[in-house]
Amino acid sequence: MSLFRYNPRDYFYTSPMERFIVNALDNAFGDKSSYRPLQSVAPYWLHQPALNECNIGNALGEVLDEKDKFTIQVDVSHFHPKELSVSVRDRELTIEGHHKERTDQSGHGSIERHFVRKYVMPEEVQPDTIESHLSDKGVLTISASKTIAGLPAARSIPIRASPKELEAVRNRHRMA
Numbered sequence: 001m002s003l004f005r006y007n008p009r010d011y012f013y014t015s016p017m018e019r020f021i022v023n024a025l026d027n028a029f030g031d032k033s034s035y036r037p038l039q040s041v042a043p044y045w046l047h048q049p050a051l052n053e054c055n056i057g058n059a060l061g062e063v064l065d066e067k068d069k070f071t072i073q074v075d076v077s078h079f080h081p082k083e084l085s086v087s088v089r090d091r092e093l094t095i096e097g098h099h100k101e102r103t104d105q106s107g108h109g110s111i112e113r114h115f116v117r118k119y120v121m122p123e124e125v126q127p128d129t130i131e132s133h134l135s136d137k138g139v140l141t142i143s144a145s146k147t148i149a150g151l152p153a154a155r156s157i158p159i160r161a162s163p164k165e166l167e168a169v170r171n172r173h174r175m176a
Helices: 018-029 036-043 162-176
Strands: 064-066 067-077 086-089 092-102 110-122 131-134 139-145
Touching: 067 092, 086 139, 092 139
Parallel strands: none
Antiparallel strands: 064 067, 067 139, 086 092, 092 110, 131 139
């Protein structure tokens, strides 16, 4: 088991713990020339932080999968209600927001925001009970009821044996 993701193709990648230890040793002993000489010639894009180091916060929304209810909460405070759409196709719930505004009359500057979030809902969700609500703080809440299926009654499953196996069992009982 490893504590950090390791990608063997990424020779230049260093984990946060590895960087901490190397920096501590370098500060103590002052020898940076011997550590990874190829790192200085690595392309700029290899020094991007790993995904697990990025703090994306609540950008993907909060999903609550309870026994009788399925809920998704997404912060859409930068969008007006008319700029948002929620749709369902099969079990896939899609939330989309599109905002576009012009900054001046000449049409040279504009601001545009667009996002799409897709969620696969559990099979127990009833599509006709899906509701959405936008709070005054800009949190879009989408909820749906789930079917509460009763557990099937316990039953015995008969075991079928081949004729040869039945004959072998009878012979064992005769010998005993």
